[in-house]
Amino acid sequence: MSGPNVAWYVAIAAVLFGIGALGVLIRRNTIVVLLSLELMLNAGNLALIALARHWHNGAGQIFALTVMAIAASEVCVGLGLVVALNRRQLSLDVDSLSELRG
Amino acid sequence: MSLVVATSAGNVLVWIVWVVAAFSCLASGVAVVTFSNPFYSALALIGNLGSLAVMYLLLSAEFVAAAQVLVYAGAVVVMFLFVIAYVGPRRETPWSGGPAWQTVGAVFAAGALLVEIVVAVGMQASGGLSHSDKVGPAFGTPAWIGRIFLVDHLFAFEITSVVLLIAAMGGVILGSHTRRATS
16 A cells, blocks of 8 residues: 555544544533444444455455444434434433433 | 656655545544534534545545445435434534533543553554555455455344344334324
8 A cells, every 4th residue: 555554544543533432422412422423433444444454354344334334223223212302302411311211 | 767756656645635534534523523503513424424435445445435425424414414403403512511520521531542542552553553565456346345245244244234124123113103192
C-alpha cells in the first residue's frame, strides 16, 4: 500500500471510538446517544478493515459487514423504542428513563 | 526514473486523500456529538460515513465501502431522519443538564477508554503495524467477498439474517398501535 500504513488508520479508529463514547456518555437525548453508538460501531469497523488489509485476511471484512447488519438491527429496535416513548408522551431524556416499567 | 516519480506522486496523492478523509471523519464525528439539534447530528453522520467509505476504498475494501454507503447513508440515516422528524425538534446542548460531576465523570471515562485502547493496541502491535505491502487485485472485490462470505463464513451469514429478521419483528412490535390499548 502506498500511503499511510495501518497504524494511522487504527489511530483514527481509536480517536473516533473515543468521540463516540464521549457522545454516549454526555448526551441526554436518546436519538443522539444512538447516533454516537453508530460512531463507535464505525470505529470498530475501520479497525477491522485496516487490520484485514494488514494481515491479507478476508475475515475482517466479513466481520465488518456483520457489524453493519447488527448496527442496522440495533437502530431498528432503538428507534422503535424512541417512537414508543414518544407515543406515550414520555421524555426522551435518558436520565428520566431510569426505570424500565411501562 | 519516471516510474519512481510516478510512484512517489501516487504516494502523495494517497496521503492527501487520506488526510482529507481522516480530518473530515474526525470533524464530523465531533459535529455529531456537539450539535444541539439532532437533525444536524444525523446529517453530520452522513459526512462521517462518507469519509469512512473513502478510507475503506484506500484500504482496498471496495465492497464494504459500497455496502457502507448503501446500508448506512441509504437506510440507517434516513430512518434516523424520519424518526427525528416524527418526534419533533428537541434541542439540548451537550454540556447542559444534569449535575456537573456527571459531565466531568463522562469526559474522564471517555478519555480513560481512549487511553486504554491506545495503550492496548500499542503494546500489542509495537511496530508490527508499520510494514505495508501489496495485496492481490482480487482483494476486496465483490466476487472475492461473496466467495468468502457464502462458503467459509456461511453460518455467520445465516445468523445475521436471523438477527435482522428478529430485530425487524421487534421494531414492528414496539411501534405497533395495538400495544397502547393493553398498557
